Amino acid sequence: MTACIVGWSHLPFGKLEGETVESLIVKAAVGALDHAGIGPEDVDEILLGHFNAGFSPQDFTASLVLQASDAFRFKPATRVENACATGSAAVHQGIKTIRAGSAKVVLVVGVEKMTSTPGPEIGKNLLKASYLPEEGEIPAGFAGVFGQIAAAYFQKYGDQSDALAMIAAKNHKNGVNNPYAQMRKDLGYEFCRQESEKNPFVAGPLKRTDCSLVSDGAAALVLTDTQTALKMKRAVAFRAAAHVQDFLPISKRDILLFEGCSEGWKRALEQAGVTIDDLSFVETHDCFTIAELIEYEAMGLAKPGEGARIALEGQTAMDGRLPVNPSGGLKAKGHPIGASGVSMHVLSSMQLTEEAGGIQVPGAKLAGIFNMGGAAVANYVSVLERIK
Secondary structure, three states: OOEEEEEEEEOOOEOOOOOOHHHHHHHHHHHHHHHHOOOHHHOOEEEEEOOOOOOOOOOOOHHHHHHHOHHHOOOOEEEEOEOEOHHHHHHHHHHHHHHOOOOOEEEEEEEEEOOOOOHHHHHHHHHOOOOHHHHOOOOOHHHHHHHHHHHHHHHHHOOOHHHHHHHHHHHHHHHOOOOOOOOOOOOOHHHHHOOOOOOOEEEOOEEHHHEOOOOEEEEEEEEEEHHHHOOOOOOEEEEEEEEEEOOOOHHHOOOOOOHHHHHHHHHHHHHHOOOHHHOOEEEOOOOEHHHHHHHHHHOOOOOOOOHHHHHHOOOOOOOOOOOEOOOOHHHHHOOOHHHHHHHHHHHHHHHHOOOOHHHOOOOOOEEEEEEEEOOOOEEEEEEEEEOO
């Protein structure tokens, strides 16, 4: 337990008219410091998670955090990026900084402003998180990549559309009670299962309800060393933090296994000295419903090819064996790339401190987080526990 989360801020995700990358960063940073009960002068280092890839004209963004206060001037600030796992990459970098002893207090901000970009450009920007020499011409952008993964999974294990619809419906139901979620509407299983004018096929067997939302948003948190944290209002400790990077080309891997995800979970659980069954809930990377399905298998809830049963039996529902995405996940909450991983850590901390309101998992003691960049390329797993 070398680092703890001691304060946080989470802005609502969605199409945020009138907001900029700068304004979102400033609001999140100020909110996190206020929640932690510290001032900017107490911060030793700043880390910003911001993917961009063409979403924002302002591409040099680390110093935008300094816009929150003149007292930040001359403090080290660095932008961290690792595709859709950018937020967790920034969080984990903060842990390393504290572990190295070069900082006691680290401010981590995650941000993305996506919705002002035209639709076709959004697809091109997101596809930059794939291996362009082999995957750059796949139709429908990153949805096309996961559409191919879903088609391959169906070919090997049978049509799992029922399970994908169950995952989508579960996450949308959970998102209703999340005040930060972009879509707070219980769509129901039947709507998610059936193709319709409002729910057309997007890529392969994936329909619109199988795809996460294009979003604007920001979240921030304050990290300290454990000794400092125990003197503050609250302390949520990292029992484990594992990062596993895999090959970028899908052709070099068995994409149906999400081996980087599996290895990340294995290392994190060993580090924490727990099993998957010890966790109270998991926030996992459901960029597409097929991703959550395969992640059930990679995290050890089911054997390869049996993840559908976990979904259909309701094992990952709020009242199931292991609630997965009580926040509504990226599916309902939205997926502002650079902010998503920070959001997962903030909402998990809220669960552990019993500040999660309508999405509260009763008696939550131990949180598992999985944030993924690309198609299981950048894999980050955290295990959190409240110690104060």
